[in-house]
Amino acid sequence: MSLATIQCCAPIAREPLSEGDAAELATLLKAVADPVRLRLLSMIGSHTGGEACVCDLTDAFELTAPTISHHLKVLRTAGLIDGERRGTWVYYRIVPETVNKLGALFAPLAEPATV
Amino acid sequence: MSLATIQCCAPIAREPLSEGDAAELATLLKAVADPVRLRLLSMIGSHTGGEACVCDLTDAFELTAPTISHHLKVLRTAGLIDGERRGTWVYYRIVPETVNKLGALFAPLAEPATV
């Protein structure tokens, strides 16, 4: 790691995003830019075993099952979660690699060391 | 820092977000969940001196000045950038604290150490 990598700002502020990268990242960000989907994501990720049943998620909101299902589909299409049917129920879990993409985009490259 | 903080997942996956926190974060994320605004943010942040003139930004897109102005306003309202008029031109710069909020939300709490 060179000194050049030590600076104050996130990767998004290091160099201009290409049009293509921006479009791809915007799609990912749109998926999480909703209060219900943020809560779904955090509920799935923090649930025991790292996975949650749709039934648990639906009960936690004052929304209909189709609406929750819609939001889960948006998250799954974006690659943020992955679903699996086991018997009667469907379980979702987080895809950490995709979440990390967002973390990398906004994470500061270094702490404000001595300053 | 205790051992408990060393785990695989981002803070969003640590515990369920409250309704209020989710709403606040969603507002912030909506501001960046647009390809034009992502590029604006990265162009401003990576520009020499950490600030960019609106004129530079407008020329970089095939969009009208009012549209760019609108996007800048969205970013500014979200607290992601801050603008200042100096003479004829208006300069924008990034507000790192706000960007860091997003970084903190999605950043893994620890590297996949030995695994």
Next chain:
DNA sequence: GCTCTAATTTGACATACATCTAAGCCTCTT
């Protein structure tokens, strides 16, 4: 096979949003 529950899909609707044109405001220059 039939029924019940879990979850998704479809279609409709109201709202939110990205974009443009036209108009207005601020600053510098002449």
Next chain:
DNA sequence: AAGAGGCTTAGATGTATGTCAAATTAGAGC
């Protein structure tokens, strides 16, 4: 003070999106 350039605001319009009700698929158990 009058004009010109830079930027924002206001209003209009087409598209995208969040939500629900109704219909559909899938599995479990009787």
